[in-house]
Amino acid sequence: MENLNTLLQNAGTSACLGTLPLAMAYVPSQKWEDLYETQTALERGTIFRALDKPFLGKGAEQK
Numbered sequence: 001m002e003n004l005n006t007l008l009q010n011a012g013t014s015a016c017l018g019t020l021p022l023a024m025a026y027v028p029s030q031k032w033e034d035l036y037e038t039q040t041a042l043e044r045g046t047i048f049r050a051l052d053k054p055f056l057g058k059g060a061e062q063k
Contacts, residue, residue, distance in 0.1 A: 034049045041047040 030048060030051070035041070035047050036044060036049060036052075044052050046052055
């Protein structure tokens with residue numbers, strides 16, 4: 001792998017992407033509970049009430 005300085009210099013370019021390791025993700029299992037009815041699920045885009053997070057059309061707020 002290239003040294004850290006080279007990677008930092010190339011950050012933001014696709015030139016260094018081939019030298020980086022793959023990431024590992026952790027995704028917890030979704031519990032099959034509190035489900036929407038079929039029509040509501042199609043309208044909301046999810047069958048899980050816990051995952052129903054409507055887009056509010058706002059940007060992030062600085063604290």
